[in-house]
């Protein structure tokens with residue numbers, strides 16, 4: 535796929551406004567990539583339509599060609615659907631926190647129960663595993679083995695005595711309820727309930743899961759799904775959503791060669807966050823889900839994404855260098871430079887966070903707190919409505935030009951006046967800094 539895309543890129547080397555033809559050519563490739571990754575067909579269709587709309591409205595980037603820009607939009611959209619920032623377990627105010635696992639047989643619930651318990655234990659929690667899968671021979675034994683490996687206790691109808699092929703007896707709902715009661719009386723702060731699954735979605739199984747849920751009112755219901763499930767992901771996820779409902783998703787068997795289209799399908803159709811990823815049979819093959827890594831895996835374009843990042847970084851560095859050279863040479867700072875700086879500022883949106891972590895940045899932080907992105911958008915719009923001549927030499931901007939610029943950028947004339955005043959202040963500051971022998975902070979006009 536990457537090869538195909540690379541050739542699409544070659545055909546789209548021209549820079550400029552994103553044309554519909556450019557966008558459509560790239561989206562065709564993206565669509566194919568998503569289908570290759572086994573994303574559900576309906577999800578692909580809707581996704582492509584959304585991306586197309588966003589791309590058509592996108593501003594042209596100086597750093598990227600049209601195809602790269604579309605890929606960047608696709609990636610951002612994928613990451614957003616996959617959950618943006620991953621969420622972890624929400625603990626109950628009054629312990630124990632009850633976590634119930636649900637999913638088809640073989641999805642990896644029992645294995646996950648051990649991994650999750652192990653992870654929580656390493657963070658100082660005291661989980662209890664509850665064996666509420668009484669459907670399959672050996673299910674209780676399997677959980678006991680997993681629990682022992684994880685170093686946590688297990689609550690089961692016949693802990694450790696069920697024979698190899700013995701189907702455990704008892705009522706799974708009662709076992710789940712007793713398990714939670716036991717956790718509470720023995721002061722375990724987390725209880726993880728393993729439940730039974732069937733090979734296909736099944737009404738009786740779903741009812742049992744719903745009954746367990748009603749009996750223990752879990753804080754989290756985790757829907758465990760095999761990443762290899764492919765096109766069936768949507769149906770299965772929807773059935774569990776309707777039948778039991780869940781608060782989060784765990785994707786298993788990501789160590790296999792599945793490209794992970796199931797992740798996108800499930801996230802898109804259910805709107806529930808994907809919380810964890812299971813990547814093998816060992817206890818430690820377990821991680822918090824990373825939407826960005828998953829997006830890159832689904833797109834199968836890790837290289838392209840890296841190139842895009844590099845191109846953008848190089849472009850930024852280039853712009854910064856040009857600006858520095860200009861300031862150092864004592865040339866006047868123009869509105870065009872101001873616009874470039876504004877765009878840089880926008881990209882540094884994370885600066886607030888970054889500066890917040892540094893000591894002794896009080897004044898700077900205050901300035902940044904007052905920094906409003908919409909304000910930057912307004913300033914951008916105003917400068918974009920100026921002619922190149924006006925940007926170079928704002929002194930020529932008389933009353934009628936001000937009115938024209940205001941109209942063109944959809945602001946009031948007073949906004950244009952204010953910007954020109956602020957700019958003139960920034961310009962003076964730049965001149966003074968130059969006189970003072972340069973150095974110091976790069977200018978942050980407008981702040």
Ligand code: GDP
Pocket residue numbers: 637638639640641642643644645646731786787788789790812813814815819
């Ligand atoms: P359950 O029926 O949902 O409880 O599923 P199990 O936990 O019993 O897992 C079914 C099979 O999948 C077992 O053989 C596990 O060892 C295996 N398994 C579970 N999770 C993973 C995983 O992340 N990667 C791989 N490769 N195998 C897994």
Ligand code: MG
Pocket residue numbers: 643644645667673728729
């Ligand atoms: Mg199991």
